[in-house]
Amino acid sequence: MLQGAKNIGSWLVAIGTNDRICEETFRRAKEKSSRVKFSPQLEVVKNRYPSxxxxxxxxxxxxxxxxxxxxxxxxxxxxxxxxxxxxxxxxxxxxxxxxxxxxxxxxxxxxxxxxxxxxxxxxxxxxxxxxxxxxxxxxxxxxxxxxxxxxxxxxxxxxxxxxxxxxxxxxxxxxxxxxxxxxxxxxxxxxxxxxxxxxxxxxxxxxxxxxxxxxxxxxxxxxxxxxxxxxxxxxxxxxxxxxxxxxxxxxxxxxxxxxxxxxxxxxxxxxNFSVSKNLEKRVQSLPLAISYIVTSLTRRQLANLDQLEEMENNIRSRAKVLYGETLGERFWKNFLKYKNYFEKTFGKTL
Known part of the structure; x- marks a missing residue:
């Protein structure tokens, strides 16, 4: 069904079998608290418990x-x-x-x-x-x-x-x-x-x-x-x-x-004391993460100027929908402040 398809995402696939050798391999792995490695042939590998x-x-x-x-x-x-x-x-x-x-x-x-x-x-x-x-x-x-x-x-x-x-x-x-x-x-x-x-x-x-x-x-x-x-x-x-x-x-x-x-x-x-529920904290902190993303995408040429304008228009309007006119405008101003900071410092750090 997916043969030749591209960008199909990440999948977890469960495999069932009535093959006796395969069944025996999984049984031995379970008995030894090990796992089965899929290489050219099935291989029982001992589990490691890193710190x-x-x-x-x-x-x-x-x-x-x-x-x-x-x-x-x-x-x-x-x-x-x-x-x-x-x-x-x-x-x-x-x-x-x-x-x-x-x-x-x-x-x-x-x-x-x-x-x-x-x-x-x-x-x-x-x-x-x-x-x-x-x-x-x-x-x-x-x-x-x-x-x-x-x-x-x-x-x-x-x-x-x-x-x-x-x-x-x-x-x-x-x-x-x-x-x-x-x-x-x-x-x-x-x-x-x-x-x-x-x-x-x-x-x-x-x-x-x-x-x-x-x-x-x-x-x-x-x-x-x-x-x-x-x-x-x-x-x-x-x-x-x-x-x-x-x-x-x-x-x-x-x-x-x-x-x-x-x-x-x-x-x-x-x-109720979680900072994620504090609107003042959200309006102050979240624009820092958003501005980092936007600036990174544009500086790495993963977004062009038209896409940048579209993203920024969306950020300003979406902030007002989520936080109201006053807090939304504060969100936008914080975004611009952080964006200006990243634009000045990215070249020195990355």
């Missing part, structure tokens, strides 16, 4: 501490650490973590205390610097990790290679209970299609949270982005995760986005 660091920034999140600790203690992956990044909390969250985990040492952990609130963009970066794992998983403290999620992601990351982002969809929760609704990651033919959809809708289409990234690759891209943003990286709190992925795509650290639907990020919608 994984789960980086969790938090700010005054005491009400979620017991929940996240319980969730982490139930994870099935055998080789992980947790890096908690205290982003200037004043409610004793860090002490509560230490108190609970001192009783149940099921996994190694560290608490990195920042002197003042710096926002999730820099908190995740500093957590990555402190991480000892070969791979890094970003997680939000009010969300929930699927218990075998890291196992599955590690297996497929090893199969795909380090330049693929396995993007995880969101299973919505309210007060820690799943609502039954899921926000699926779109499947696009080309990675660049995610950029255009983000600019069109002014919302993130992909992010790295609860996905698995090799620390070395991640840190190289993250460090470059921190340097590029300068002071704008401080308190960058909406769209910061999306921007990191798009930065990695544009610089070749990620070459392909593969949505996966066998695990989900348990995403808490009942947290």
């Amino acid at each position: 994984v660091s789960i980086v969790i920034p938090f700010l005054n999140a005491r009400k979620y501490i017991s929940r996240i600790v319980e969730n982490l203690c139930l994870l099935s992956y055998p080789n992980f650490e947790v890096v908690f990044v205290n982003d200037g909390s004043t409610d004793g969250s860090d002490k509560e973590i230490g108190k609970l985990l001192s009783k149940d040492k099921r996994f190694p952990y560290k608490i990195l205390n920042l002197e003042k609130n710096e926002g999730p963009f820099l908190a995740r970066y500093k957590g990555t610097l402190a991480a000892d794992g070969e791979y890094v998983v970003f997680h939000d403290i009010d969300d929930r990790l699927q218990l075998n999620g890291i196992d599955r992601l590690v297996l497929d990351t090893v199969n795909f290679g380090n330049n693929v982002l396995l993007a995880v969809s969101l299973a919505l929760m309210k007060n820690a209970k799943c609502t039954g609704d899921v926000w699926f990651i779109d499947t696009e033919k080309k990675p660049m299609d995610y950029f255009h959809k983000t600019v069109k809708h002014l919302s993130g289409r992909i992010n790295p949270v609860d996905s698995l990234l090799p620390k070395k690759v991640l840190l190289e891209s993250y460090s470059l982005l921190v340097s590029l943003l300068g002071d704008f990286g401080k308190n960058f709190s909406v769209g910061e995760d999306m921007l990191l992925v798009y930065h990695m795509l544009l610089n070749g650290a990620v070459e392909e986005i593969v949505p996966v639907y066998y695990i989900f990020r348990g995403y808490e919608t009942g947290n």
